[in-house]
Amino acid sequence: MLNLEKLIGNLRHQADWLGIREVRETSKHLICRNGKFDHCYTLIDHGCVIEALVDGQFAYSATNLLSPQGLQEACDRAVFLAKNTSAWKIFPFHTGCRLKAKGQFKPVHQLSLNPTTAGDVTTLLLDATQKMSISDKIVNCTAQAILAEQEMNLVSSSGSAIHQNLSFVTTNLSATAQEGLETQTRSTGIPSHQGGYELLRKEDLEREAERIGYQALELLKAEQCPTGNYDLILAPDQVYLQVHESIGHPLELDRILGDERNYAGWSFVNLSDFGSLQYGSPLLNVTFDPTVAGEFASYAFDDTGLEAQRQYIIKDGLLVRGLGGVDSQKRAKVPGVACTRASSWNRPPIDRMANLNIEPGETSFLEMVASVEQGIYMTTNSCWSIDDYRRKFQFGCEYGQLIENGKLTKVIKNPNYRGITTPFWNNLKKVGNASTFEILGSPYCGKGEPNQLIRVGHAVPTCLFENIEVFGGSA
Ligand SMILES: [Zn+2]
Numbered sequence: 001m002l003n004l005e006k007l008i009g010n011l012r013h014q015a016d017w018l019g020i021r022e023v024r025e026t027s028k029h030l031i032c033r034n035g036k037f038d039h040c041y042t043l044i045d046h047g048c049v050i051e052a053l054v055d056g057q058f059a060y061s062a063t064n065l066l067s068p069q070g071l072q073e074a075c076d077r078a079v080f081l082a083k084n085t086s087a088w089k090i091f092p093f094h095t096g097c098r099l100k101a102k103g104q105f106k107p108v109h110q111l112s113l114n115p116t117t118a119g120d121v122t123t124l125l126l127d128a129t130q131k132m133s134i135s136d137k138i139v140n141c142t143a144q145a146i147l148a149e150q151e152m153n154l155v156s157s158s159g160s161a162i163h164q165n166l167s168f169v170t171t172n173l174s175a176t177a178q179e180g181l182e183t184q185t186r187s188t189g190i191p192s193h194q195g196g197y198e199l200l201r202k203e204d205l206e207r208e209a210e211r212i213g214y215q216a217l218e219l220l221k222a223e224q225c226p227t228g229n230y231d232l233i234l235a236p237d238q239v240y241l242q243v244h245e246s247i248g249h250p251l252e253l254d255r256i257l258g259d260e261r262n263y264a265g266w267s268f269v270n271l272s273d274f275g276s277l278q279y280g281s282p283l284l285n286v287t288f289d290p291t292v293a294g295e296f297a298s299y300a301f302d303d304t305g306l307e308a309q310r311q312y313i314i315k316d317g318l319l320v321r322g323l324g325g326v327d328s329q330k331r332a333k334v335p336g337v338a339c340t341r342a343s344s345w346n347r348p349p350i351d352r353m354a355n356l357n358i359e360p361g362e363t364s365f366l367e368m369v370a371s372v373e374q375g376i377y378m379t380t381n382s383c384w385s386i387d388d389y390r391r392k393f394q395f396g397c398e399y400g401q402l403i404e405n406g407k408l409t410k411v412i413k414n415p416n417y418r419g420i421t422t423p424f425w426n427n428l429k430k431v432g433n434a435s436t437f438e439i440l441g442s443p444y445c446g447k448g449e450p451n452q453l454i455r456v457g458h459a460v461p462t463c464l465f466e467n468i469e470v471f472g473g474s475a
Contacts, residue, residue, distance in 0.1 A: 002048070002066060004155040010068060011075045015082065017053040017095045018075065019156040021303060022046075022066075023345040027148035030118060032125035034141050035133070040118050047345035052078035056093050057086035058327070062346040091331045098156060098326075101307060105164040105300035108293045109196025113147045113167055116197045121145050124200055131209035132175040137220065138213055139183075140176040145169070145200065146443060152303075160305045168192070168296065168455065169199040170443050173209050177216035184219035184413060186212040186398050189237045189380050192296045192441035192455070215399055218411045225400050225415035225472030231375035231429070232417055232468040233368055236438035238397050239358065240458035241381045244445070246421045247279070247286055248353035248456070250390035251313060252447075253324025253332050259350070263449050268389040268421065269319070274334045277319040280425030285359040286314035288323065288337040289459075295355045296441025296457035303349035306338035313337075313356070317426070324351045343452035350448050355441075355457035361431025368430050368464050375403035376470050378415045394418035396474075417470045424465065432461030 004020050011018065024046040031038040047064040048071060059081035063074040125143035132141040147169055154162040174187035188208050193199055234242065250267040254260060269277070290298050290308035301307055306326050313321050324332060325340025328351050342349040369377070378397035386393040400415030401408045419427075441457035 001151055001153055004153050005161060007068065007071055008155050008157065011072060013052065013075050013079050015052040015054050015079050015157070017098050017157055019051040019098060019154060019160070019305070020048055020071070021152065021154045021345065022048045023150065023152050025148060025150040025344065027146060028118060029146050030121050030125060031142065031144045032122060032129050035126060035130050037122055037126065040122065045344055048074065049342070049345050050074045050078045052082045053093060053095065053098070054079055054082035055086035057082045057089040058093055059085060060348045093327065093330065095158065097330060098158060098304060100159040101301055101305040102161050103300055103307070104162065105166070107165050107167040107196070108194055109167045109198065111197035113149055113196050116147060121147070121200065124202055124205055127202065128173055128205045128209040131206045132173065132213040134210065134213040135217055137177045137179050137217060138175050139178045142174045144172045154301070154303070154305055156305065162301045162305055164299055164301065166299070167194060167196055169195055171200070173205070173212055175213045175216045177220050179220050182220055184216055186216040186219060187380060188212060190442055192443055193294050193439065194296060194298055195294055219399060219413045222411045222413040225376065225412040225470065227471040229467050230470045231372045231403070232465045232470060233372065233375060233377045233403065234463050234465070235377070235379035236436065236440060236460045236462060237380045238378055238395065239460040239463050240440040241384060242395065243286070243356060243358060243458050243460060244353070244456065245384060245386045246390055246393055246424070247314070248323065248356045250421065251323045252351045252353060253322040253328035253334065253336055254351040256322070257328060257332055260447065264388045265447065266388050268391040271332050271334055273319055274322060275320060278317050278426065279314050279319045279422055280317045281428040282317045283361055283428050283431045284314055284317045284425055285312065287311065287357050287359060288313050288339065289355050289357050290338070292355060292357070292439065292457070292459060295439050295459055296455050297354040298457065302338040302340045303342050304340045306340065308338035311337050323353050325349070341454060343454045347448065347450070347452045350452070352445070352447065352454050353456055355459070357459040358431065358461060358463070360434045360437045360461045362433050363430040364433055365436050365462055368432060368462065369403055369408055370406040371430065372403045372464070373405060376412070376415060377401045377403055377408060378417070391421050393421070412472070414472050414474060415470065416472065417468050419468060424468070427465045427467060428463060429466045430464040432463060436462035
């Protein structure tokens with residue numbers, strides 16, 4: 001990494017404020033299939049972005065030429081762009097939008113990914129594909145891992161100095177079973193956490209591999225999910241995507257302000273809804289929480305240098321705060337959070353949801369099931385669809401079970417449900433307690449033009465919704 005504090009002092013510029021953010025990330029991607037090594041590659045990404053404020057306008061220039069001359073050229077471009085576009089600025093920003101910040105964030109891992117060889121991980125993944133293959137009817141077994149380490153340094157002309165060091169592990173196991181014309185896939189989803197090699201435990205991978213192999217076979221014989229209105233219990237590995245799509249994205253302030261409108265990215269939420277919209281039932285408590293150890297999008301500062309803190313977004317069902325960083329907060333005049341983030345050094349930071357969690361409630365899983373006379377339990381997302389305004393959605397899951405007279409009974413295949421965002425969350429009837437709570441996440445949240453794939457975390461409990469439209473078949 002560069003000595004940014006020295007470099008920024010040597011840059012010649014006439015900006016009112018200047019910042020440099022350096023990002024270096026190394027990621028290993030490994031895939032095994034059907035007891036054989038499939039492929040593996042390593043990506044190394046390293047560069048800097050310079051942000052300049054001139055006459056109330058921010059502009060950026062990124063470079064992977066990391067010499068003093070390369071950085072000076074990027075600095076000149078950022079200042080030129082800010083100066084020459086300030087006549088058309090949408091908001092007069094000022095140096096108070098980039099206050100001095102100092103601090104660091106260290107990885108939570110016990111075992112560094114650094115010395116982890118591709119061979120060690122491949123052995124674990126090969127073993128997992130073999131454990132999934134419990135029958136001739138299992139026709140495809142895939143095991144995948146992504147291991148990434150990232151360093152981010154940020155300095156500014158106002159004296160900021162931030163260093164963040166992050167370490168990420170994502171896995172995915174998937175088994176497909178086939179008999180005649182029927183094909184069913186069962187997977188682990190994409191468990192994603194901050195941490196190190198300790199997250200890749202042979203016993204855990206083997207147990208999960210056997211479970212999904214067995215459940216893929218169960219689905220081959222299962223009846224179709226019924227169609228009708230039912231009480232619906234969603235496992236955390238479906239709740240997390242429901243939160244992501246129907247709470248996270250519509251509450252991103254840049255969407256509400258219209259920045260994402262040309263990219264299927266508007267929102268049904270209006271700025272006047274903050275403080276007044278009953279988004280969900282009084283049981284719904286949603287927090288933006290970048291402080292959870294091991295959650296995928298934990299950090300100490302966002303990419304503008306704003307210190308990240310836990311905040312309620314929805315409190316007792318009421319919408320109280322938006323998912324917008326300092327620039328959007330100034331423009332929208334509503335409270336937000338430290339969530340201005342870029343996917344790497346070569347993209348500008350925009351409003352991203354980071355860790356967005358549902359706080360656990362008081363009901364155990366068994367109590368939740370016992371309270372349902374006629375219902376459906378669904379687990380692990382398989383597909384989703386939601387409109388530009390994030391209002392009307394439908395989701396499909398891999399594996400379902402009927403709930404009859406307070407008991408889980410038959411396994412059902414191809415379970416789906418649909419709804420409209422605020423009526424759906426207002427039908428939240430019970431929230432699982434800490435024993436149902438899982439820390440999940442994804443490396444694949446897409447947004448922005450040019451596109452930015454970024455990591456998000458969602459820690460959520462099992463949830464029960466009443467009177468939801470459920471249907472069977474491929475969604
Ligand atoms: Zn997303």
